[in-house]
Amino acid sequence: MLSERVxxxxxxxTLEITAKAKxxxxxxxxxxxxxxxxxxxxxxKHIKKALIKALEEKFIYYTPSPGIPELREAIAEKLKKENGxxxxxxxxxxxxxxxxxxxxxxxxxxxxxxxxxLPDPCWVSYEPMVQIAGGKAVFIPTYExxxxxxxxxxxxxxxxxxTKALIINSPCNPTGAMLTKKDLKAIADICLExxxxxxxxxxxxxITYGEKHVSIASFPEMKNITITxxxxxxxxSMTGFRLGYAAAxxxxxxxxxxxxxxxxxxxxxFVQKAGVAALKGSQEExxxxxxxxxxxxxxxxxxxxxxxxxxxxxxxGTFYAFPNFSAYEKDSFKLANYLLExxxxxxxxxxxxxxxxxxxxxxSYATSIEKIAEGMERIKKALKR
Ligand SMILES: Cc1ncc(COP(=O)(O)O)c(C=O)c1O
Numbered sequence: 001m002l003s004e005r006v007x008x009x010x011x012x013x014t015l016e017i018t019a020k021a022k023x024x025x026x027x028x029x030x031x032x033x034x035x036x037x038x039x040x041x042x043x044x045k046h047i048k049k050a051l052i053k054a055l056e057e058k059f060i061y062y063t064p065s066p067g068i069p070e071l072r073e074a075i076a077e078k079l080k081k082e083n084g085x086x087x088x089x090x091x092x093x094x095x096x097x098x099x100x101x102x103x104x105x106x107x108x109x110x111x112x113x114x115x116x117x118l119p120d121p122c123w124v125s126y127e128p129m130v131q132i133a134g135g136k137a138v139f140i141p142t143y144e145x146x147x148x149x150x151x152x153x154x155x156x157x158x159x160x161x162x163t164k165a166l167i168i169n170s171p172c173n174p175t176g177a178m179l180t181k182k183d184l185k186a187i188a189d190i191c192l193e194x195x196x197x198x199x200x201x202x203x204x205x206x207i208t209y210g211e212k213h214v215s216i217a218s219f220p221e222m223k224n225i226t227i228t229x230x231x232x233x234x235x236x237s238m239t240g241f242r243l244g245y246a247a248a249x250x251x252x253x254x255x256x257x258x259x260x261x262x263x264x265x266x267x268x269x270f271v272q273k274a275g276v277a278a279l280k281g282s283q284e285e286x287x288x289x290x291x292x293x294x295x296x297x298x299x300x301x302x303x304x305x306x307x308x309x310x311x312x313x314x315x316x317g318t319f320y321a322f323p324n325f326s327a328y329e330k331d332s333f334k335l336a337n338y339l340l341e342x343x344x345x346x347x348x349x350x351x352x353x354x355x356x357x358x359x360x361x362x363x364s365y366a367t368s369i370e371k372i373a374e375g376m377e378r379i380k381k382a383l384k385r
Contacts, residue, residue: 009128014352017336021346032375034363035346037173039237039319041292044285047236050277054270063266066257067094067245071272074279075245083202083215085223087247093256094267094275098203098231098244101256103129105199105227105246106165108255110135114164119150121322121353121360123173123201135164141356144324147313148177152186159190165197168216171204174353174362175322176315181214188219198226203244206235206286208317209294217247224249234319235286236278241271293319296365296372303376304363307383319366322350326359328383336361343382345375 014035021031066072072089079085095101102125110116112134118126120139127137138158142148150168168187170179179187191198198216205213217226231244246256260266297314300321304312309327329335332349339345339361350360365372 005132005134009131012124012352014124014348017340017346017348020337020340024340024344029344031340032345032371032378033367034365034372034375035348036364036366038239039234039289039366040368041237041285041289043237043241044278044281046281047238047274047277050281051241051270051274054273059270059273061269063269063272065261065266066090066253067092067267068269068272068276071275071279074276075247078279079215079228079247083228084218085215085228085247087223087228091250091253092245092247093253093260094272095231095244095246095260096242096264096267097233098201098229099125100242100260100264101229101231101244101246102126102167102199102201103132104256104259105229105248105252106130106133106135107259108252109165109197109199109227111164113162115160115162116164117155117158117166117196118354119167119169119172120355121148121174121350121357122167123169124352126167136162138163139354139356142175142177143356144311144313144360148172148175148322149183150177150179150187152183152190155187155190159194159196163194163196165199166191167199167201169201169203170213171208171315171317173204173318174320174348174350174357175313176318176320177313178208178211178213178316180211184214184216185219188216188222191225192221196225198222200226200228202228202230203234204318205230207290207293207319209290209297210316213317227252232275232278237289238274238278241268241274243267243271243275293365296367296369297321299369300363300365300372300376303373307380319364321363321365322357322360323363324360330359332358332360339379339382342385343375343378345378345382347379 110133227248232238312323336349348362350357
C-alpha cells in the first residue's frame with residue numbers, strides 16, 4: 001500500500017524511548033527527562049508581543065512564498081553582520097523551521113543515487129531526508145579521542161564521483177563538538193576542489209561556550225557552493241513557532257522555492273513578524289539563556305566525570321553532552337532502556353545518531369540544574385545495581 005519511498009525509511013530510533021517515557025508519565029511515574037531537544041525557557045516577551053500584535057492587526061493571510069521582505073532583509077543583515085556573508089534578500093528563503101529548509105535544500109540538490117556525506121554521529125533527520133530524495137547517505141566517522149572533529153582526511157576517504165553534497169552541523173547535535181576555523185577552511189578547500197555542495201546547519205550557532213561559531217560560506221568562493229541553514233528554535237526558544245531559513249545562491253533558492261510553493265506555500269504569516277522582532281530586538285535574553293546553559297553544562301560534565309569509568313568530552317556548544325558509558329554496557333539502546341526502567345531517567349541512546357555513537361548516551365541539559373542533579377543521582381544508583 002505504501003510507497004517504496006516511505007516503506008524504506010526506518011522509524012525514528014529515538015521514538016521508542018520517548019514514547020515509553022511518555023507512557024510511564026501518563027501512569028503517574030516520576031520520570032526525569034534528560035532526552036529533550038528544546039530549550040526549557042520562555043520565548044522572550046518582545047517576540048511574543050510582536051506575534052500578538054501581528055495577529056491583532058490581521059496579519060493572517062498568505063505571505064509571499066519565500067517570506068515577507070522585512071524578514072528576508074533582517075536575515076540578510078544578520079548574516080552580513082554576524083556571519084560575514086553577503087546575501088541579498090532574494091538569496092534567502094524563510095521556512096517553517098530549519099528542518100524544512102534542510103529538506104528543501106536536499107530535495108533541490110540531490111538526484112537519485114547521488115551520495116551525500118554525513119558526519120557520524122549526526123542529527124537523526126539528515127539520513128531519512130537524503131533517502132526520501134532518492135540519494136544515498138555516506139557516513140564519515142568521528143571519534144571521542146578526536147573530540148568528535150570531522151576531519152578533512154576522513155572526508156576525502158569517502159568522496160566518489162557520485163558525491164554531491166556534504167552536511168555539516170557545528171555546533172553538533174548530538175556531540176556538542178564544534179568545527180574550528182582551521183578545520184572549516186580545510187573542508188572548504190576539499191569541497192571547492194571536488195565541486196561538492198555544503199549544507200551548513202547552523203541552528204546551534206548562538207549556543208556556544210568559548211570559541212565563536214564560524215560560517216563556512218564566509219570563506220572565499222564558498223558562498224557559491226554553500227546552503228547556510230539556520231532558524232529561531234534554539235537561540236530564541238521558539239521551537240513551536242516553526243521558523244527557519246536558508247541562504248544560498250539564487251539558482252538554488254529558486255529551486256527550493258519550487259518545492260516550497262507546492263508544499264508549504266509560506267511560513268506562518270504572524271510568526272514571520274515574530275522572527276523580525278527576534279532578529280532586530282534585544283539579544284540580552286539569548287545571552288542569559290546561553291549563560292544558564294553553560295552553568296548546567298559545567299555541572300553535568302562534573303557529575304558525569306565523577307561516575308567511575310565514564311568519559312565525557314566537554315561540549316563546546318548546543319545543550320547536549322555525549323558521555324561514553326561503554327564500560328557499563330556497550331549496547332546504548334539496552335542501557336537507555338535500563339535507565340528508563342530502573343532509574344526512571346529518559347536519555348537518548350547514542351546509536352540513534354549513527355554507528356559511531358554506540359556505547360554513548362545523549363544527555364540534554366535543557367532542563368533545570370535540580371532535575372539534572374536528580375537524574376544523575378538516579379543514574380549513578382542504577383549503575384551500581
Ligand atoms: C541539528 C538540528 N538541525 C535542525 C533542527 C531543526 O530545527 P527546527 O526546529 O528549526 O526545525 C534540529 C532540531 O532539533 C537540530 O537538532
